[in-house]
Amino acid sequence: GAGVSQSPSNKVTEKGKDVELRCDPISGHTALYWYRQSLGQGLEFLIYFQGNSAPDKSGLPSDRFSAERTGGSVSTLTIQRTQQEDSAVYLCASSSSGGSVYEQYFGPGTRLTVT
Amino acid sequence: GENVEQHPSTLSVQEGDSAVIKCTYSDSASNYFPWYKQELGKGPQLIIDIRSNVGEKKDQRIAVTLNKTAKHFSLHITETQPEDSAVYFCAATSGGYQKVTFGIGTKLQVIP
Numbered sequence: 676g677a678g679v680s681q682s683p684s685n686k687v688t689e690k691g692k693d694v695e696l697r698c699d700p701i702s703g704h705t706a707l708y709w710y711r712q713s714l715g716q717g718l719e720f721l722i723y724f725q726g727n728s729a730p731d732k733s734g735l736p737s738d739r740f741s742a743e744r745t746g747g748s749v750s751t752l753t754i755q756r757t758q759q760e761d762s763a764v765y766l767c768a769s770s771s772s773g774g775s776v777y778e779q780y781f782g783p784g785t786r787l788t789v790t
Numbered sequence: 791g792e793n794v795e796q797h798p799s800t801l802s803v804q805e806g807d808s809a810v811i812k813c814t815y816s817d818s819a820s821n822y823f824p825w826y827k828q829e830l831g832k833g834p835q836l837i838i839d840i841r842s843n844v845g846e847k848k849d850q851r852i853a854v855t856l857n858k859t860a861k862h863f864s865l866h867i868t869e870t871q872p873e874d875s876a877v878y879f880c881a882a883t884s885g886g887y888q889k890v891t892f893g894i895g896t897k898l899q900v901i902p
Contacts, residue, residue, distance in 0.1 A: 716894065717796075779824075
């Protein structure tokens with residue numbers, strides 16, 4: 676079956692522009708996560724959605740970052756007024772339950788380059 | 791919050807040798823410890839996990855051990871093969887909430 680998909684796979688943008696990154700989770704997965712992976716770094720948690728609950732935004736690095744999840748499915752991560760330090764791979768993952776811990780399935784990521 | 795430290799950051803082994811990656815965590819409430827493998831250009835993929843009521847778990851050439859008292863857990867890969875070359879991440883999380891804290895990753899290179 677289809678896994679987690681992300682688009683675009685690569686995005687080059689100029690400093691100061693806004694970007695939107697999209698994630699399509701596995702159908703039926705109630706939990707969705709965004710992570711940032713900078714060159715040579717680990718996975719930095721950004722935000723977590725679980726069903727209809729309020730998202731956990733504790734990992735968003737600044738108010739330039741925001742995310743939505745519409746209809747409990749597709750999610751969009753928006754970065755406003757991009758800065759060069761925002762350059763990274765942005766990974767989305769989904770999992771099947773919020774009551775206990777289950778495997779996270781990752782998408783291939785969006786590589787963002789801010790020039 | 792949880793803090794996960796992972797080492798080494800890079801590891802080179804000869805094909806056929808064993809590789810060991812170690813992680814420590816800080817939150818004694820953590821009870822689920824997955825390991826992910828990330829190949830170049832792909833997202834991480836779960837390869838094995840362990841829960842706090844188990845001390846060791848094996849799956850073919852891969853094993854994970856957990857010492858809850860010392861708050862550390864390790865990944866062991868035996869009889870390494872070139873296709874094992876990748877970045878490996880350890881992670882920790884507590885039950886009932888799925889915010890997962892990842893280690894910084896270990897780049898494993900298996901030399902043919």
